[in-house]
Amino acid sequence: MAAEANIGVVGMAVMGSNLARNLASREGNTVAIFNRSYEKTQTVLDAHPEAKFIPAKDYAEFAASLSKPRTAIIMVQAGKGTDAVIDALTEVFEPGDIIVDGGNALFGDTIRREKAVRETGINFVGAGISGGEEGALLGPSIMPGGSDESWVTLGPILKSIAAVAEGEPCVTHVGHDGAGHFVKMIHNGIEYADMQLIAEAYDLIRRGTGKTPTEISDIFTEWNKGELESYLIEITAEVLKQVDASTGAPLVDVILDQAGSKGTGVWTVQTALDLGIPVSGIAEAVFARSLSSKPAQRAAAAELPGPSSPAVGDVDAFIEDVRLALYASKVIAYSQGFDAIVAGAEQYNWNIQKGEIAKIWRGGCIIRARFLNRITEAYAENPGLVALVTAPFFVDVMASTQDAWRRVVSGAAQSGIPTPAFSSSLAYYDGLRADRLPAALVQGQRDFFGAHTYKRVDKDGTFHTLWSGDRTEIEATDTH
Ligand code: 6PG
Numbered sequence: 001m002a003a004e005a006n007i008g009v010v011g012m013a014v015m016g017s018n019l020a021r022n023l024a025s026r027e028g029n030t031v032a033i034f035n036r037s038y039e040k041t042q043t044v045l046d047a048h049p050e051a052k053f054i055p056a057k058d059y060a061e062f063a064a065s066l067s068k069p070r071t072a073i074i075m076v077q078a079g080k081g082t083d084a085v086i087d088a089l090t091e092v093f094e095p096g097d098i099i100v101d102g103g104n105a106l107f108g109d110t111i112r113r114e115k116a117v118r119e120t121g122i123n124f125v126g127a128g129i130s131g132g133e134e135g136a137l138l139g140p141s142i143m144p145g146g147s148d149e150s151w152v153t154l155g156p157i158l159k160s161i162a163a164v165a166e167g168e169p170c171v172t173h174v175g176h177d178g179a180g181h182f183v184k185m186i187h188n189g190i191e192y193a194d195m196q197l198i199a200e201a202y203d204l205i206r207r208g209t210g211k212t213p214t215e216i217s218d219i220f221t222e223w224n225k226g227e228l229e230s231y232l233i234e235i236t237a238e239v240l241k242q243v244d245a246s247t248g249a250p251l252v253d254v255i256l257d258q259a260g261s262k263g264t265g266v267w268t269v270q271t272a273l274d275l276g277i278p279v280s281g282i283a284e285a286v287f288a289r290s291l292s293s294k295p296a297q298r299a300a301a302a303e304l305p306g307p308s309s310p311a312v313g314d315v316d317a318f319i320e321d322v323r324l325a326l327y328a329s330k331v332i333a334y335s336q337g338f339d340a341i342v343a344g345a346e347q348y349n350w351n352i353q354k355g356e357i358a359k360i361w362r363g364g365c366i367i368r369a370r371f372l373n374r375i376t377e378a379y380a381e382n383p384g385l386v387a388l389v390t391a392p393f394f395v396d397v398m399a400s401t402q403d404a405w406r407r408v409v410s411g412a413a414q415s416g417i418p419t420p421a422f423s424s425s426l427a428y429y430d431g432l433r434a435d436r437l438p439a440a441l442v443q444g445q446r447d448f449f450g451a452h453t454y455k456r457v458d459k460d461g462t463f464h465t466l467w468s469g470d471r472t473e474i475e476a477t478d479t480h
Contacts, residue, residue, distance in 0.1 A: 002065075003064060003065060003066055003067040003068070004030050004032075004054055004065060004067070005030045005031055005032035005054050005065050005066050005067065006028070006029060006030055006066070006067055006071070006157070007023055007029055007030075007031055007032070007066075007071050007072070007073070007157055008031065008032035008033065008034065008056075008062055008065070008066050008070070008071065008072040008073070009023065009031060009032070009033050009034070009072070009073050009075060010033075010034045010035070010062070010072055010073070010074045010075065010076065010085055010089070011035060011074060011075035011076035011085070012033060012034075012035035012040040012041055012043075012044050013040075013075070013076075014133050014136075015075050015102075015129075015133060015136050016033075016035075016073075016075030016076070017033075017044045017048075018133055018134075018136035018137035019073065019075055019102065019129070019136045019137075019140075019161070020033050020044070020051065020053065021048055021051050021137055022136060022137050022138065022139070022161045023157070023160075023161055024048075024050075024051035024052065024053060025051070026160040026161055027160075028160075029157070029160065030052070030054065031051065031052075031053055031054070032053070032054040032055075032056055032062055032065040032066055032072075033045075033053045033054070033055055033056070034055075034056045034059070034062040038055075038057050041055050041056075041057075042055075059088045059089065059091065059092045060092050062092070063089075063092035063093060068094075068096070068097070069096045069097050069098055069123075069153055070093050070094070070097040070098070071097070071098045071100070071153055071154065071157065072089060072093075072097075072098070072099055072100065073100040073101075073102045073127075074086070074089075074099065074100065074101050074102060074103065075102050075103060076103060077103070078103045078104050078105050078106070078109075082101055082103060082105060082109075082113075083113070086099060086101070086113060086117065086124070089122075090117060090120050090122055093122050094121070094122070095120065095121025095122060096121065096122070096123070097122050097123065098122070098123040098124075098125060098146075098150045098153060098154060099117060099122060099123070099124050099125070100124075100125045100126075100127050100144070100146075100154065101113070101124070101125070101126050101127065101181075102127050102129045104128070104181075104184065104185075104188070104262070104264055105126055105181050106181070106185070106267055107126070107178035107179075107181040107182040107185060107271075107344075108178065109178075110124075110126030110145065110177060110178035110180075110181045111177045111178040111348070113126070114126065114145075114146065114176075114177040114178065115177070118147075123146060123147050123149060123150035124146060125144050125145060125146030125147075125150050125151075125154060125180070126144070126145045126146065126177070126178055126180050126181040127142055127143060127144035127145065127146075127158070127180050127181075128142070128143035128144075128174075128180050128181050128183060128184020128185070128187065129141075129142050129143075129184075130142075130143070130184060130187055130188075130364065130365035130366055130367075131163065131364045131365055131366065132366065135163065135364050135365070138163075139161065139162055139163035139164065139170070139363070139364050140161070140162060140163060140170075140364045140365065141162065141163055141170040141171070141187075141360050141361055141363060141364035141365035141368070142158050142161075142162050142170065142171040142360070142364075143171075143172075143174050143180040143181075143183045143184045143187070143357075143360065144158060144171065144173060144174060144180045145173075145174055145175055145176060145177055145178055145179040145180030145181060145182075145350075146173075146176065146177065146180070147176065148173070151173040155171075155173065158171045159171055162360075162363075162364060163363035163364025163365075164363060165359070165360075165362035165363030165364075165368075166362065168359065170359075170360040170361070170362065170363045170364045170365070171360055172353070172356045172357070172359070172360050174350070174352060174357070175345065175350030175351055175352050176349075176350060177348075178348065179345075179348070179350040179352060182271075182341075182344050182348070182350070183341060183352065183357055184264075185264055185267050185268050185271065186268055186337045186340050186341055186344075187337075187361065187365060187366075187367060188264035188265060188267075188268060188366075189264070189265055189267075189268030189269070189272075189279060189282040189337055189340070190282065190333050190334060190337040190367050191232075191265075191366045191367050192264075192265035192268070192282055192285040192286060192289075193281040193282045193284075193285045193329075193330075193333035193336075193337075193421060194230075194232050194330060194333060194367055195232060195285065196281075196284065196285035196288050196289075196420070196421045197281070197285075197326055197329050197330055197333065197421045197422065197425075198220075198232055198233065198236050198326065199288075200326075200418075200419045200420075200421055200422050201322050201323070201325075201326045202216055202220075202236070202240070203417060203418075203419075204322050204408065204412060204417055204419065205219065205318075205319060205322055207309065207415070207417050208309075208311075208312045208318060208322075208411075208415070208417070209312050209315045209318065209319070212250070213240040213241070213250040213252050213253070214240065214241050214250065216240050217236075217237045217238075217240035217241035218237075219319060220233050220234075220236050220237035220240065221237045223323055223326075224237065226323075227327055227370065227371060228323065228326065228327055228330070228369075228370075229369065229370040230367070230368060230369035230370065231365075231366060231367070231368045231369070232366065232367065232369075239251070239252060240252055257292055258292050258293040258295065259288070259289035259292045259293065260289070260293070261286070261289050265282060265285060265286045265289070266286055268282055268286075268337075268340070269282055269283045269286050271340070271344070272336075272340045272343075275340060275343040275344060275347060276343070277336070277339050277340045277343045278336065278339075278428060279336040279337065279339070279340055280336065280424040280425065280427070280428045281329065281332055281333040281336055281421050281424060281425045281428070282333065282336065282337070283424075284420040284421045284423075284424045285420075285421055287420065288418075288420050288421065306416040307414060307415060307416045309415040309416060309417070310414070310415060312411075318411075320404070321404035321405075321407050321408050322404075322408055323404075324400070324401040324404035324405060324408075325401065325404055325405040325407075325408035325409070325422055326422075327397065327401055328397065328398060328401035328402060328404075328405045328425070328426075328429075329405070329421060329422050329425040329426070330371075331371075331388075331389055331394050331397055331398070332389060332425040332428055332429055333421075333425065334375060334388060335387055335388035335389040335394070336428070338354055338357075338375070338388045339387065339388075341354060341357065342354070353379075354375075354379040354383075354385075355375070355376040355377075355378075355379035355380050355383075356376075358372045358373075358375035358376040358379070359372070359376050374391075374393045374394070375388065377393065378391035378392075378393060378394065387432065389429070389432070398429070402429075405422070405426055406426065408422060409422055409423050409426050440454075443455075447464055447465060447467070448465075448467045451464055451476075453476050461475050462475065462476050462477065463475060463476060464476035
C-alpha cells in the first residue's frame with residue numbers, strides 16, 4: 001500500500017470519527033482510519049464518502065498507509081484501552097513517528113506513557129481536546145503536551161482543525177510530557193465549577209422568585225449578552241426552555257436530579273490537594289454532584305428542619321444580584337484553576353504560558369467565555385501575577401459585585417437554599433484578602449497538643465510554649 005495519509009485516527013466512536021472528518025475536511029490532509037472492530041470503520045466509510053478516508057484492517061496496514069513521520073491520534077476510552085493501542089502502535093511505528101493521545105487521560109499516566117514511548121524513539125503527545133462531539137467535528141480547543149520535535153509536525157495539523165477565536169487557532173504547545181493533559185484536566189475542573197455556579201443561580205431564581213424554567217431561560221439568554229457571555233450560559237438557556245415531549249413538563253423537571261461524572265473533576269481536586277492549592281469552588285462542584293447522587297441519604301434527610309423560605313422582595317433586583325454573584329464566583333473559579341496551573345507547572349517543570357492558555361480557551365472548548373481575553377491581558381500586564389483575582393480588571397469586578405454576592409449568599413443561607421459553590425467562593429475571597437487569619441490559633445492548637453511549634457510575627461526563629469510546664473516559650477527546632 002502507498003503511504004498516502006499524512007495523519008491517522010485510531011478509534012471510530014463519535015469523538016474519533018468526528019475528529020477524523022474534521023481533519024479530512026481541511027486542505028492538504030488525507031486521513032487514515034482504524035478501529036478495533038472493522039465494522040465500525042466500515043460504517044464511518046459508508047456514511048462519509050466525501051472524507052475519502054483510507055481504512056485499515058489492522059495496525060500494520062494502518063502504519064503502511066501513513067507517510068513519515070507517521071502521525072496518529074488515538075481517540076479511545078481512557079485507561080487500559082489507551083495503553084493497548086499505544087503498545088500496538090509502537091510495534092508498527094518507527095523512531096521519529098508520533099503517537100497522540102487525544103482522550104481525557106490522567107496527566108500522570110501521560111507522563112508515564114511519554115517516558116516509556118520515548119525510549120523507543122517514537123514521540124508521544126498527550127493532547128487535551130475540548131468541545132465535545134460538535135467541537136471535534138467543527139473545531140475544538142486543543143491542549144497538546146509532548147516534545148518540541150513532535151510539535152513541528154503536529155502544530156500545523158492541529159492548527160488546521162482547531163477552533164478559531166478572533167483570527168487565532170485555539171491550540172498551543174502547552175509544555176512537555178503531561179502538560180497538555182494537566183491543563184485539560186484543569187479546564188474540566190473549571191467546567192465543573194462553572195456548571196455548578198450556573199445551576200445554583202438557576203435554583204436561587206426558581207426557588208426565590210417562583211419563575212418557570214422558560215422564564216429563567218429568557219433571563220440566561222439576556223445574561224449571555226453581557227459579561228457572562230459564554231457557551232455554558234448559552235446552552236443552559238437551551239436546556240431550560242426544552243419541553244418534555246411525553247409529559248409536556250419542562251425537561252429539567254423530569255430529569256433525575258443526580259449528577260454523573262466521568263472523573264476529571266475529581267482528578268482536578270485530588271491533584272490540587274496534592275499541590276496544596278485551594279480549588280474550593282471546583283471541590284464544592286464535585287461534592288455537589290456526589291451529594292446529589294445519594295438518594296438514600298437524601299430521602300432519610302428530607303424531613304430535617306429548615307427555615308421557611310421568605311419570598312424575595314424586589315424580584316428584578318434579586319435577579320441582578322444573582323447575576324453579579326455568579327460573575328464574582330466565576331472569577332474565583334478561574335483564579336483558583338490558574339493557581340493550580342501555576343503550581344503544576346512549578347512541580348513538573350513545565351513552561352506554561354498562562355495568557356496563551358486563556359487564549360486557546362476562547363473558542364471551541366466547553367468553558368469558552370467572553371472574559372477569557374481579560375485573563376490573557378492580566379498575565380500580559382503582569383506575567384508574575386500571584387493570584388488572578390488581584391489583577392486590576394478583576395479587582396474592579398470584585399468591587400462592583402461583592403455587595404450583591406454577600407446579599408445572595410446570606411439570603412440563600414437564611415432561606416435554606418444550598419449554594420455550596422457561591423458560598424465557598426466568597427469564603428475563599430474573604431480568606432484571601434484577610435489581614436489576619438485564625439490560622440494563628442490553629443498553630444497555637446497544634447503546638448499545644450503536638451509540640452508542632454510556631455513562628456512569630458515579630459522575630460525570626462521557631463518557637464514552642466511549654467504548655468504542660470510553666471508555659472514559658474522556648475526557641476525550638478521545627479521538626480514536626
Ligand atoms: C470537554 C468536556 C469533555 C467531557 C468530560 C466531562 O472539554 O469537551 O469537558 O471532556 O464532557 O468528560 O464529563 P463529566 O461531567 O462526565 O465528568
